[in-house]
Amino acid sequence: MLEVTNLNAFYSNLHILWDVSLSVGEGEIVTLLGANGAGKTTLVQSLFGFIPRIEGKVVFNGRDVTGMHPYDVVKEGLSLVPEKRELFPKMTVAENLELGGYSRSGDARDLEEIFELFPVLQERKTQLAGTLSGGEQQMLAIARALMAQPSMLILDEPSLGLSPLLVGNVLDTVARLNKDGLSILLVEQNVEHALEISNRAYILENGRIIREGDAQVLLHDDEIRTAYLGF
Amino acid sequence: MVVSPDIALQVVIWGLYAGCIYILLATGLNLIFGVMKIVNFAHGELLMLGAFVTFTFFTISGFNPYVLLAASVPILIVLGVMIERLCFRPILGTGKLNEIFISLGLIYIIQNAAAIIWTDEWRIIHSPYESITISVFGVNMPLDYLIIIITTIAILVALYLFLRKTTLGRAMRATSQNRKGAMLMGINVERMDMISFGIGAGLAGAAGTLWAVSGQVFNPYMGSLPAIKAFAIVIIGGLGSIPGAIIGGLIYGIAENFAIFTLGGAWKDAISFLILILVLIVRPTGIFGESSE
Numbered sequence: 001m002l003e004v005t006n007l008n009a010f011y012s013n014l015h016i017l018w019d020v021s022l023s024v025g026e027g028e029i030v031t032l033l034g035a036n037g038a039g040k041t042t043l044v045q046s047l048f049g050f051i052p053r054i055e056g057k058v059v060f061n062g063r064d065v066t067g068m069h070p071y072d073v074v075k076e077g078l079s080l081v082p083e084k085r086e087l088f089p090k091m092t093v094a095e096n097l098e099l100g101g102y103s104r105s106g107d108a109r110d111l112e113e114i115f116e117l118f119p120v121l122q123e124r125k126t127q128l129a130g131t132l133s134g135g136e137q138q139m140l141a142i143a144r145a146l147m148a149q150p151s152m153l154i155l156d157e158p159s160l161g162l163s164p165l166l167v168g169n170v171l172d173t174v175a176r177l178n179k180d181g182l183s184i185l186l187v188e189q190n191v192e193h194a195l196e197i198s199n200r201a202y203i204l205e206n207g208r209i210i211r212e213g214d215a216q217v218l219l220h221d222d223e224i225r226t227a228y229l230g231f
Numbered sequence: 232m233v234v235s236p237d238i239a240l241q242v243v244i245w246g247l248y249a250g251c252i253y254i255l256l257a258t259g260l261n262l263i264f265g266v267m268k269i270v271n272f273a274h275g276e277l278l279m280l281g282a283f284v285t286f287t288f289f290t291i292s293g294f295n296p297y298v299l300l301a302a303s304v305p306i307l308i309v310l311g312v313m314i315e316r317l318c319f320r321p322i323l324g325t326g327k328l329n330e331i332f333i334s335l336g337l338i339y340i341i342q343n344a345a346a347i348i349w350t351d352e353w354r355i356i357h358s359p360y361e362s363i364t365i366s367v368f369g370v371n372m373p374l375d376y377l378i379i380i381i382t383t384i385a386i387l388v389a390l391y392l393f394l395r396k397t398t399l400g401r402a403m404r405a406t407s408q409n410r411k412g413a414m415l416m417g418i419n420v421e422r423m424d425m426i427s428f429g430i431g432a433g434l435a436g437a438a439g440t441l442w443a444v445s446g447q448v449f450n451p452y453m454g455s456l457p458a459i460k461a462f463a464i465v466i467i468g469g470l471g472s473i474p475g476a477i478i479g480g481l482i483y484g485i486a487e488n489f490a491i492f493t494l495g496g497a498w499k500d501a502i503s504f505l506i507l508i509l510v511l512i513v514r515p516t517g518i519f520g521e522s523s524e
Contacts, residue, residue: 048415070414079415086412088405099405103417105398148417 007056034204079150085141089130100147135166152183248376250484251383255438256461257476259431265407266427273337275458281439311432345451469520
């Protein structure tokens with residue numbers, strides 16, 4: 001479904017990503033792990049055309065999307081829940097959701113369907129997005145991305161800044177979406193929980209993929225446990 | 232000097248009229264700034280072009296000059312779109328200084344082009360309703376003032392409905408609130424830049440027609456003073472806020488007229504800047520502005 005081959009990314013003269021290759025299959029949920037500064041967000045941004053200088057190839061659903069404008073990538077059916085959520089703070093929850101369906105004019109997901117998945121958003125329907133709590137904002141960001149009926153969803157650190165209870169909540173939602181057939185690339189620092197719900201995982205270090213494999217195997221790997229779980 | 236209530240009301244209504252032209256200019260500036268984060272210093276020159284377009288069509292056709300809004304607004308929209316495509320699009324994201332100098336350069340390009348086309352003589356046109364005075368709430372005012380106030384309200388209501396109720400308008404607001412978020416929704420943000428610049432220029436064109444119809448003189452170099460006042464209004468109301476532009480414009484128009492009445496005409500242009508300084512001391516982000524992150 002998503003095939004990244006030998007991706008290199010640069011910020012002016014800085015070489016951030018080095019020959020990164022990864023793939024996400026149909027219906028799969030794959031986690032990308034890595035410490036702060038490993039290049040996780042840069043990788044996500046390069047898939048969406050936010051990094052001006054990239055080399056390599058990104059193929060989504062059989063179409064070459066390398067270097068496409070962000071707004072064109074979204075139209076291919078690949079949606080992003082960005083690290084900073086990037087909501088429209090002075091618009092209501094309902095307006096944010098409606099804009100989520102912008103690329104699918106007339107063919108967007110039903111609001112009722114979204115409210116079934118995220119009941120809290122129905123209660124907050126007429127509230128301005130900027131006034132929501134952190135957890136609610138994260139739910140809105142995910143719900144908004146789903147409005148475009150994507151065939152694949154990328155989530156960049158959805159649990160960042162949330163309380164442990166909410167982290168479980170968000171990741172359970174992600175797992176449930178995957179069960180409903182959505183392919184998912186999950187970028188996370190919450191290693192244990194992310195690996196539990198994933199099929200496979202990649203580990204990024206200093207801009208390079210250093211390990212990849214079955215999520216359950218990595219979860220029980222001593223080296224990984226010491227490096228990322230702290231025990 | 233004591234001002235009687237009657238006269239005070241008269242001055243307020245005259246101020247509403249004076250505020251209209253500035254409100255249209257300031258609203259356009261805020262729309263462009265909101266979406267593109269560019270300050271268009273050449274905005275007064277677009278008003279000047281609107282006045283000259285009205286003048287030319289008026290001379291050729293002899294139509295009622297208010298009808299010529301149907302010429303000045305579309306022509307300025309097209310011009311605005313061209314300016315965005317040719318001048319601002321190529322330098323998008325290359326830094327604030329480039330944007331500032333492009334828009335400063337545009338002032339002189341547009342002024343000189345206008346001087347070549349229309350010469351630098353002062354022009355004036357006469358409204359067919361020039362000699363008609365009507366009484367509203369016991370206040371005597373020229374019919375033209377009333378028409379200008381109503382026209383401005385109609386334009387602002389139309390803009391409000393466009394921004395609130397249409398998909399395109401919502402996409403523009405989304406772009407101004409969060410450009411990256413807008414891109415992730417599949418919104419072509421460069422197209423939003425183009426449309427916002429077009430609408431901003433169209434509003435300046437409307438302001439230009441109203442300027443001419445109200446009997447004020449104009450030549451190719453007249454745009455800078457109204458533009459400076461519009462900038463002051465933008466700052467009073469809060470950068471990027473359209474309600475702020477409206478409130479700021481009204482405060483401004485009324486204050487200007489009070490100054491003429493009580494302190495004398497020489498204070499007309501100075502009073503607004505005194506207000507600007509006062510507002511900035513009390514509330515540095517403007518009345519409707521928010522502190523930046």
